[in-house]
Amino acid sequence: MQGRGGQPEAYCHRAMLDAVRYLVDNGTKWRAMPSDFPPWDRVYSFFRRWRDQDLVTEFHDRLRGRSVKRRAGIRSRARA
Structure with missing residues (x-):
């Protein structure tokens, strides 16, 4: 992804992707995301x-x- 400068990202992209996959798999709402994942608003952004x-x-x-x-x-x- 193209950076815009500023602070480095605080969360691993893998953790973000796992959180999105969890939401899709379980059909939960963004705000009901378990605390094992990054905060819901960061994942949503x-x-x-x-x-x-x-x-x-x-x-x-x-x-x-x-x-x-x-x-x-x-x-x-090769892994994509």
């Missing part, structure tokens, strides 16, 4: 930024591609 830059679609497509390859028995050498 990351999600909005990813959505606005079409990264959510890219994440989905990459994960779907891996799933399809795995079912077909094709192993990927």
